[in-house]
Amino acid sequence: MIEVQRLTKRYGSTLAVDDLSFRVEPGRVTGFLGPNGAGKTTTLRAMLGLDRPTSGRVLIEGRPYEEHPRPLAAVGALLDARLLHGGRTARGHLLGLARSNRIPDTRVGEVLETVGLASVARKRAGGLSLGMSQRVGIAAALLGDPRVLLFDEPINGLDPEGIVWFRELARRLAGEGRTVLVSSHLMSETAQTADHLVVIGQGRLLAESSVDDFVARNSRSYILIRTPEPDRLRAVLMSEGVRTDDGPDGALEVSGTTLETVGALAAENQVTVYEISPRTASLEEAFMRMTAGSVEFRANGDTAPMPEVAR
């Protein structure tokens, strides 16, 4: 279990994380979503004590990360694919980490096997592809057989096969009762891996719910209508209590009604229509709408405007 408690991190004048609180429960994969620059990586770094919070704290299994007697057995983290020294082999890198935590050397071979890198274990990291480096990072995270796993943008650089492999790995780890947090800026990808979602924007919590709830709430269905007489149709629909929104290219979007109702109303009132079609906004659109909202909200300057956004 991870508990982020009123975490705030400021770099100079930039507020990277703003009074953020949430929990990550064991036994399921939690997706950590937000656009680039939302504060995901900063939050993950604060979990590991790499960044000192300006205020607030993070508890891992009930205590700050530094207080764990064997840190790698508490948390395994993949922070950045390029955290390898180009002159060191994957095996050498993992050996150093293992010995610092009294993890037997044999475990290094095991995790390299798990991530499918046994054959390149003795190759210098400078010659590894991004995907392979990413797998070394995942191997490092698994080294201490940890109860909590943090993966920052793990599918970066992985090929489609690797992505499927990672998805299964994350689910298996969660299935074993571990806490698994996977950050991403891709909603659709995360929805396939995660059971639960934490969405942040501008360093603040935007949503925290199960993936199913999030989909049900945010994948909005609506009816798209293209007509040369939008004003007349809008008035007709309004008189029946149906609210219209403006869609792209002068089209109308209505929700909370059926295709049949809209068609019948148009015929009754002799409004010309070119198209009446059912539409479903993708999860990605829902996510973008949600995070874009957070930017607008901040730009209006309701509370503590971000200088670079306000400008």
Added chain:
Amino acid sequence: MTTTADAKTDTPAAGPGRPAGASADLSVGLPSAMAGEWTKIRTLRSTMWCLALFAALSVAVALLTGFFMGPSLEGMDARERAKFDPLSTGLSGLRLGMLALVAFGVLTVSSEYTSGTIRSSLAAVPRRFVFYGAKLLTGTVTACAVSLVVVGVSFFATQLALGRPSSVGLTDEGVPRVLVCAMLYTTLLCVFAMGLASVLRSSALTLGILIPLFFMLSTILNNIPGVRKVAQFLPDAAGDVALYQEPPSGTVLSAWSGMTVLAAWALLAAAAGYAAVRRRDA
């Protein structure tokens, strides 16, 4: 950190796939962190090369100096001969070789920052004091052990090459003191380099400062009469005083006070390095 506390947190938390045998104290402390640091040094070619270069340069120059100084001593008059210090001559290679040891100290620290491995290292050993202490101690012990061998070999190589009449023996007056000081000299300069690298984080910047300082600036400044009053207190110059059988003229420092000044520099750099490691985000 007691065993009971560790056992308590380890056992119920063991959960998924934890192998049995958690009763032993497996917590991360200085010894395990040092084991990790030693592995990091050993698995990196650049740091190992620096150590090899330190040994090779020092011994080669020591051997050459002894070899060429021996015959030329024949032609000297008594006064020149009295000024000849066979011990210091034998350590001349160390003055060149120590640059490689300084590079070793710098790379041990800065390679973590330039490659980004500092983040995985600190994730493995999150307590900054333990992390920094382990890194500094491992580097120091390594530098000290290698220096012990290099100083010893350099000494015997020179004396052997010098030949019987001019050479000194291990038990001659002042010899053990100079050899111990020589070992401390290279080790403390390495500590100084590690401390500075922890503050600056960049290999290029740290070496860019240290190489000119140790290789040229200190020598140049110490040859300008007025400036020498201050320049003799620079780390390498202060330590250098201890490398002679008789303290060189024109310095207020003696062998041991010179060593103390160098040790103070090393301690200052190490403390500054710790302040930087503790305070800054990684």
